[in-house]
Amino acid sequence: MRKRLAYWLVPLLLVQCTEEKYSPDYVGRITAMEVEGEASPTLIDDNEFFVSITLNNDPQIDLSDLTVTRLEFSEGAKVINLDPDTLKNFSKPVTMQVQGTDEFVFDWTITAQKDGAQLQIPYSDLNTWYEQQSGSKTFLNVGENAETTVWASGNEGVLVYNDEANTYPLNIGDGTLFARMETVRAVPPIAPIAGGSLFVGTFKLNILDPASSPQFGTPFRSRPKGFEVEYRYKPEIYRKSGEDVVDECDIYVLLEKRMEDEVQRVATAWFRSNLAQPDWTTLDMTLVYGEDPSLPSYAQPKKGQTFAPADATPTHIVIVFASSAGADVFDGGIGSTLDINNFKLNY
Numbered sequence: 413m414r415k416r417l418a419y420w421l422v423p424l425l426l427v428q429c430t431e432e433k434y435s436p437d438y439v440g441r442i443t444a445m446e447v448e449g450e451a452s453p454t455l456i457d458d459n460e461f462f463v464s465i466t467l468n469n470d471p472q473i474d475l476s477d478l479t480v481t482r483l484e485f486s487e488g489a490k491v492i493n494l495d496p497d498t499l500k501n502f503s504k505p506v507t508m509q510v511q512g513t514d515e516f517v518f519d520w521t522i523t524a525q526k527d528g529a530q531l532q533i534p535y536s537d538l539n540t541w542y543e544q545q546s547g548s549k550t551f552l553n554v555g556e557n558a559e560t561t562v563w564a565s566g567n568e569g570v571l572v573y574n575d576e577a578n579t580y581p582l583n584i585g586d587g588t589l590f591a592r593m594e595t596v597r598a599v600p601p602i603a604p605i606a607g608g609s610l611f612v613g614t615f616k617l618n619i620l621d622p623a624s625s626p627q628f629g630t631p632f633r634s635r636p637k638g639f640e641v642e643y644r645y646k647p648e649i650y651r652k653s654g655e656d657v658v659d660e661c662d663i664y665v666l667l668e669k670r671m672e673d674e675v676q677r678v679a680t681a682w683f684r685s686n687l688a689q690p691d692w693t694t695l696d697m698t699l700v701y702g703e704d705p706s707l708p709s710y711a712q713p714k715k716g717q718t719f720a721p722a723d724a725t726p727t728h729i730v731i732v733f734a735s736s737a738g739a740d741v742f743d744g745g746i747g748s749t750l751d752i753n754n755f756k757l758n759y
Contacts, residue, residue, distance in 0.1 A: 447502075450468070451468045457631055462631050469526045470526075475501075478502050483496050488512070489513070490510070491508055492509050492510075506521070531633075535554050536755040536757075538591045539589045540555060540589075553567070564613050565609055569615075572617075578608040590642075590751055592749055593734065595607045595745060595749075596608070605736065607735050611731060612729060630729060635679075637758050640756050641756070642753040643661075658745075661735060662683070662733070664711070664731075665681045676717065679702075680707060701722040702724075703719040703722075710737075
């Protein structure tokens, strides 16, 4: 099971399309990979085309000079952008383009880390952005390019019915960039608002099932104590059930252990607030490992999910920022803005 959350919605009446299904018969897949010095088996995520290698925490192991002892692909698949026999440097994420039997090319991302390493999420200072195409429109996303980034937003969905994205970078004044998420008007009465969001994961527009478009989380095998991030928030008031309601933002990190169709919650740190914060302030949150009955209902594991033992090692991390916490059910104030800068995991 993959975590689903909707901070936007594409009205089905606006666009018609045919959902494309990838058959396992022709998808170019990495089916097995082993590297000398591994501390645990390689994690291969078929859904996100991601491979995570965890090595022994040995100072003599050089991430730029690793020895691949096993690398296997699905039947008929081949690598087209590099020579697998010369693959050694994993100091940065490696993009491997694997071509399936029907000529489709799938971009796999391979990362390597040492066991117990104090990992940070790439580009989490939010100072690097690249231009991404969405039909005839463009928007900016966090990272250097679409092949290596682990960040995504709902911009692709918002641009179906809006001319401008609602998650974008702004200059803090000294050349440093930060991320702004803004709740905007969508298409009343079908979708009154669209909340701004930025998250770790992927986004693939699915008109037939909009809630499945964002896929939250990326492979991750560390156990941080918590996180900190600089933020500002300007909530707007909106009407709900005949009453004035102050909007709320969401800022949270989840660690998960994913096993085929089962998801276990390893740790939780969830901040939701309707308080205005006009000046930059640092939010410092502690990750609580294992079951925590004190968590509010919205922060509990979803139906069908459970808590993992407190000493479990996660396989994925989920990071979400949203200008309107209730945007998935169209609750939110138009004009609410959440600004985020310099996210960091604490160990």
